[in-house]
Amino acid sequence: MNPTIEESLEEASPAEAVPSNFADLGLAPAFLDAVRDAGYTTPTPIQLQAIPLALKGRDLIGLAQTGTGKTAAFTLPILQRLAQDAAPNGRGPRGPRALVLTPTRELAAQVDESFAKYGKHTKAKALAVYGGVALDPQERALRRGVDVVIATPGRLLDHLERGTVKFDDLEVLVLDEADRMLDMGFAPQINRVVAQVPKYRQTMLFSATMLPEVEALARRYLRRPVVVQVGRRSEAANTVTHAVYPVPRDRKSALLVELLSHSDMDSVLVFTRTKHGADRLVRHLERAGMLATAMHADKTQSQRTRALEGFREGTIRVLVATDIAQRGLDISGISHVINYDVPQQPEDYVHRIGRTGRAAQTGDAYTFMSTDEIAMVRTIERLIGQPIPRISVPGYDFGTVAAD
Numbered sequence: 001m002n003p004t005i006e007e008s009l010e011e012a013s014p015a016e017a018v019p020s021n022f023a024d025l026g027l028a029p030a031f032l033d034a035v036r037d038a039g040y041t042t043p044t045p046i047q048l049q050a051i052p053l054a055l056k057g058r059d060l061i062g063l064a065q066t067g068t069g070k071t072a073a074f075t076l077p078i079l080q081r082l083a084q085d086a087a088p089n090g091r092g093p094r095g096p097r098a099l100v101l102t103p104t105r106e107l108a109a110q111v112d113e114s115f116a117k118y119g120k121h122t123k124a125k126a127l128a129v130y131g132g133v134a135l136d137p138q139e140r141a142l143r144r145g146v147d148v149v150i151a152t153p154g155r156l157l158d159h160l161e162r163g164t165v166k167f168d169d170l171e172v173l174v175l176d177e178a179d180r181m182l183d184m185g186f187a188p189q190i191n192r193v194v195a196q197v198p199k200y201r202q203t204m205l206f207s208a209t210m211l212p213e214v215e216a217l218a219r220r221y222l223r224r225p226v227v228v229q230v231g232r233r234s235e236a237a238n239t240v241t242h243a244v245y246p247v248p249r250d251r252k253s254a255l256l257v258e259l260l261s262h263s264d265m266d267s268v269l270v271f272t273r274t275k276h277g278a279d280r281l282v283r284h285l286e287r288a289g290m291l292a293t294a295m296h297a298d299k300t301q302s303q304r305t306r307a308l309e310g311f312r313e314g315t316i317r318v319l320v321a322t323d324i325a326q327r328g329l330d331i332s333g334i335s336h337v338i339n340y341d342v343p344q345q346p347e348d349y350v351h352r353i354g355r356t357g358r359a360a361q362t363g364d365a366y367t368f369m370s371t372d373e374i375a376m377v378r379t380i381e382r383l384i385g386q387p388i389p390r391i392s393v394p395g396y397d398f399g400t401v402a403a404d
């Protein structure tokens with residue numbers, strides 16, 4: 001029901017043939033030689049999916065563990081970008097153009113080796129910078145100038161604070177093993193590093209899992225990312241959780257405020273049946289102190305674009321949309337979809353919840369069901385072939401309060 005990876009990839013490269021070897025991925029001869037020298041004959045699945053997108057400059061979320069070939073999946077495109085535009089930009093020597101953050105020094109060293117291995121026919125210079133060893137040699141190397149820095153967040157901050165390195169020329173940022181970095185408590189350091197790199201850049205995030213914290217990181221730092229994933233696919237594809245809230249029609253807005261006030265839902269797409277319903281609901285949410293905006297046919301394209309940007313950047317928490325807004329809406333990192341009105345067409349339920357889980361692979365879909373919508377919910381359950389669990393909120397469930 002939510003084959004979001006394929007959808008994302010289709011969007012990124014509509015009618016192109018599926019590549020199957022390194023030459024089809026768009027890599028230049030210097031890199032084809034390097035992978036051949038490394039003894040690789042066929043790209044791994046993550047390489048097949050990620051390399052063409054990375055070469056196009058797209059932001060990526062790569063859900064892949066160590067051992068899948070993920071390092072080459074970001075190293076090769078970075079090296080190719082460096083080689084394509086190697087001349088200095090007239091402002092004197094350039095600062096590093098790519099930065100890879102890793103959780104451990106072992107991983108930093110491995111990634112550094114990959115840059116050496118795949119970049120052996122180019123002039124790119126990479127440097128690993130991690131703690132536990134003397135600062136001075138790293139400092140000297142950084143001052144001499146490198147193209148790629150591979151670093152653990154803490155040690156990199158030391159260098160940034162000493163002014164040994166500046167990222168004004170940075171073009172590509174990679175967060176490798178993002179889940180492990182967060183596990184190790186590096187979130188504050190990552191935030192401080194990213195605050196010092198240019199806003200316009202390509203960002204690639206790799207993680208074995210898509211936990212909410214990773215999702216939040218991705219939402220913060222990536223722009224319209226494409227998700228590529230290998231392994232454990234069915235598990236992740238089933239992470240959308242459905243629930244139905246029985247509630248009288250005239251209590252729906254109060255229930256929504258209640259849910260939003262007591263939860264960590266941080267980017268919520270709410271569907272209403274009518275434009276007026278959407279506008280009314282936005283006013284209600286605003287009165288309750290929530291950042292909300294409406295999106296429907298009466299809104300101009302620029303209003304819609306602004307609404308989407310605000311939603312992506314987190315300045316708008318709730319986007320209230322009618323069905324027209326639903327298709328082709330590419331919103332990454334939606335945590336929740338709420339069907340404020342049960343969709344008239346059961347197929348629309350599937351489309352709507354396809355909005356969540358799209359980039360993040362997680363997300364919840366809640367449906368508010370008044371008494372006159374019970375039959376429509378049953379039809380949806382028949383279509384999706386499974387019952388949707390009911391959640392009863394005391395004081396709101398029409399089974400426990402007077403019917404509307």
Ligand code: AMP
Pocket residue numbers: 039040041042043044047065066067068069070071072
């Ligand atoms: P990684 O997941 O990046 O840690 O890579 C795991 C191992 O797979 C590394 O030792 C790589 O050298 C190797 N490797 C990467 N890409 C390929 C490939 N296309 N074919 C064979 N081995 C590869």
